Amino acid sequence: AQSVAQPEDQVNVAEGNPLTVKCTYSVSGNPYLFWYVQYPNRGLQFLLKYITGDNLVKGSYGFEAEFNKSQTSFHLKKPSALVSDSALYFCAVRDFDSGTYKYIFGTGTRLKVLA
């Protein structure tokens, strides 16, 4: 079965510093990977995805993610963190099971950017 793991419950970073939120995956076949962000009292918002092609994927709000097949990782990154980036981040993998597309989510990582 497909799965994703987010090893850090929380990441703290100073404003202006680079940030990394980690995600590792376990899939059979080619992975379809996603990052979402959740602000307080809101639903998840799509940030970026990896389907195929370049290992560095660029997304919304200046975020990017690096796909590493040998390390089975898909870490979210941003060169310079903003206080407004503070939120809950979810990694997800698409699963195709019994003819249906489903999405498996990690447990989430809370990012706190300190002014």
Next chain:
Amino acid sequence: NAGVTQTPKFRVLKTGQSMTLLCAQDMNHEYMYWYRQDPGMGLRLIHYSVGEGTTAKGEVPDGYNVSRLKKQNFLLGLESAAPSQTSVYFCASSPRAYSNQPQHFGDGTRLSIL
């Protein structure tokens, strides 16, 4: 451009009461999903639907029922609410034909069972 709309946004129930959560999407998406979000557990799939008139069980279906009578609506029902069902419930939708497209989420329903 509403996207995915969930009603109600908040609700408090007593144990044993029933209620229905409504999800509506205006993007003509085939797939719709209901998740619950609990601290430290991420999102867990309750039920999903691959099209009008069809539903299927997800990871944690016990205590819930769903219906998809119209393509744009997906209803989640609690027949006899239990405190363990206190959670934040999210509805999502996605296209079927374009399988690499992300899900679109509503803003959630915060449900407390006393």
